[in-house]
Amino acid sequence: MRKSFAPPRTPGRPGTPDLLSGRTVTSSFSAEWLRGDPRALAFLPDRFRHKSARAEAVAAAASRTVSPALLEALVARNTRLAPNPARERNLELLSRPGTVAVVTGQQVGLFLGPLFTIYKAASAIVAARTLAEETGRPCVPVFWLQTEDHDLPEIDHCFVPRGTGTPLRLSLELSDAATSRIPVAHRHLDEGVTRALAALKAELGTQPHAGEHLELLERAYRPEATLADAFAEVLASVFADEGLVFLDPRDPRVSPFAAPIHRRALEEAAAISTALASQGSALSEAGFSEQVHIRPGSPLGFFSPDGLEGARYRLDPAASPGTWSLVGHPDNRFVTTAELLTWLEREPLRFTTSALLRPILQDTLLPTAAYVGGPGEIAYFAQLAPLYAHVGLPMPLIVPRARFRVLDDRTRGLLEKLGLSPDEATAPRDELLARLAAQAAGEGFDPPEAVEARLMGTLAPELARLGQCMAALDPSFAHAIERTEESVRTALSRLVAKYGRALGQRDQVTLERLDRLRAYLAPEGTPQERFYGLPYYACRFGARAFTRMVLEACEPFSGSLKDLRP
Incomplete structure (x- = not known):
């Protein structure tokens, strides 16, 4: 049922x-x-x-x-x-x-x-x-x-x-x-x-x-x-x-097992997409967004009309019942359900899964526990x-x-010279640069956060006092005070950021070290593990030694971020 x-x-x-x-x-x-x-x-x-x-x-x-x-x-x-x-x-x-x-x-x-x-x-x-x-x-x-x-x-x-x-x-x-x-x-x-x-x-x-x-x-x-x-x-x-063990869904010997999945996705597309859309609405109501957008009536698959190794196109329901449009096809081609089912019988490799249909194929083929x-x-x-x-x-x-951050000897050396922890090094660049420069500048240059706190600490009480005085005369004055305070905070943040950058530019060595460090840990603002590939680490430490270190550091069923120190 x-x-x-x-x-x-x-x-x-x-x-x-x-x-x-x-x-x-x-x-x-x-x-x-x-x-x-x-x-x-x-x-x-x-x-x-x-x-x-x-x-x-x-x-x-x-x-x-x-x-x-x-x-x-x-x-x-x-x-x-x-x-x-x-x-x-x-x-x-x-x-x-x-x-x-x-x-x-x-x-x-x-x-x-x-x-x-x-x-x-x-x-x-x-x-x-x-x-x-x-x-x-x-x-x-x-x-x-x-x-x-x-x-x-x-x-x-x-x-x-x-x-x-x-x-x-x-x-x-x-x-x-x-x-x-x-x-x-x-x-x-x-x-x-x-x-x-x-x-x-x-x-x-x-x-x-x-x-x-x-x-x-x-x-x-x-x-x-x-x-x-x-x-x-x-x-x-x-x-x-x-x-x-490796499994390739494009293996011709595997494709017949996928055919019943694609058939069902085609024949029951409306019911499936309605259910998934309802789930998406519930996610939205709970404060989340959909990872994969659900298109009404879509069968969650792709079709290659020109052969097994040809271009693939997403199937979307067309205006005419039993007809599907090949989304993105240069000739705006259409195909009927009957034609698709015939091709599915003859050449199932013409069909490929989407991100949402792939897990169903996976767990139909395999006794997947996790x-x-x-x-x-x-x-x-x-x-x-x-x-x-x-x-x-x-x-x-x-x-x-598992999630890892590799701290090799070069990265550790830069962290030590800059006096930063790995977590601190991922803070916004301007903030880090200002902090480091203020530390090295000596007396006469307070850290940017201290400057901002002092200026705001002077102004905020005065604004609050003014708001209390005016409350009885004009109740709407409180809103004006809030807007003014927000504008002042924004302007001060910009000013302090400029102050921090100016301090940072005074020390070119610190600037270069910080940029090298951030390039190792968060290149282009991206976590290291999502940016760099294996070759650098395999060539420096040995592929097997590196993967053995990863295996030994893996905590099953954790998902927490850990640092590796080869």
């Missing part, structure tokens, strides 16, 4: 929008959820925190099995990687009834993309170990290669920190990156990767462990290789001892309860990935 679509509704306060990884997400949902805010827990319970709930999730997943045909496809895909006893053991475990999976995944970025790819994989491995220890059931870490997407500008580059403070950007330089709609599974690296590797070698070639890691990258990232194959080869090597995700993924799982209920699947545990 189909379950109710009714979403949880709780009173709440307004949320604040934020940007993560280039996409609009709720600034507060994942943070409030991790803090245990009842508003967030009404949409996504924090079952990952409770041992009994973890055991229930494992037991529910253990009732499902990997079909022999899917297991055969998984074995074939993983056999393309270097032989690995740990991975072969995990594949054998997946053939046994009662084995469960901890899944994570990521787009297949250049040179593994941002550092959080490593943190995700490590989090899944550690969570799988912990669930196995807690329940006595075999638990296998699985990495979902997100190869269905077509957004090349998100994945065609990698950043490397440099001592100058200006990061090095490496790119595939694909001419059609901004306009391509072809799933990245079918994109070859081409000659741009040769130039990117040469730039990487020129920058990092003298580092202690550069030879080993650059050799691995050169073996995997060949011009004729695909983004997906190169990514999987390097990540498999980095986590060889842990036996990470999914390890980042802030954005946590936010869209908050939307998914109605969809899981509709298809009759239990939602797995949603587990926050």
Whole structure:
């Protein structure tokens, strides 16, 4: 029986929008959820925190099995990687009834993309170990290669920190990156990767462990290789001892298993989108925004009309019943439901999932006990309860990935010279610069915050006194006082900021050190783990040594930020 679509509704306060990884997400949902805010827990319970709930999730997943045909496809895909006893053991475990999976995944970025790819994989491995220890059931870490997407500008580059403070950007330089709609599974690296590797070698070639890691990258990232194959080869090597298993949804042997999901999404699109829209409204009422916008009647999928490796287009209902528009198609093409169902029968690889449909495919294919995700993924799982209920699947545990900040010797040296803690170093640049400059300037230059406090401390009591005197004569005068005080505070803040910048410019050495430090910890205002890739850290400390440090530092079911000191 189909379950109710009714979403949880709780009173709440307004949320604040934020940007993560280039996409609009709720600034507060994942943070409030991790803090245990009842508003967030009404949409996504924090079952990952409770041992009994973890055991229930494992037991529910253990009732499902990997079909022999899917297991055969998984074995074939993983056999393309270097032989690995740990991975072969995990594949054998997946053939046994009662084995469960901890899944994570990521787009297949250049040179593994941002550092959080490593943190995700490590989090899944550690969570799988912990669930196995807690329940006595075999638990296998699985990495979902997100190869269905077509957004090349998100994945065609990698950043490397440099001592100058200006990061090095490496790119595939694909001419059609901004306009391509072809799933990245079918994109070859081409000659741009040769130039990117040469730039990487020129920058990092003298580092202690550069030879080993650059050799691995050169073996995997060949011009004729695909983004997906190169990514999987390097990540498999980095986590060889842990036996990470890989699943690629663009594998032709996997696509038949996706066909029933796409069929149902098409045939029940109206009911599904209505339920998801209701959930979105409830999120909004609670003070959160939708991670993924719901379009009325959308089947949550994409279709490639020109072939398996052709451009993909989102399906939206057209004015004529039983007809769908291919959103963004240069010829404004339409397709009927009958045509789509025929193609789905013949060539299911013409269909790809959206962010909201992918988890349903994942948990239909695998006995998923837990999914390890980042802030954005946590936010869209908050939307998914109605969809899981509709298809009759239990939602797995949603587990926050580990978060790390790497403080290498260079970063630690800069922190020590500037007298800052890592947390203090992430404050606004002007504020930090003014504080540091005031400390070094000696007598005669007070810190900016002290100047602002003194000036406001003189004016505020006078304004309050004036307001009290005028209250009896003109009750509206209090509002004028409030507006004046607000204007004065704004003007003073601007003045003090200028004062701080002037102090900061007096010490060029401090300025340069601060900029280098911030480039290591928060390049371009972005958390380090979302910006820099693995190559710098692998070449300096060794890929295996670095990932071992990450694995040892992972606290299962935590999600808190930790500092790594290699």
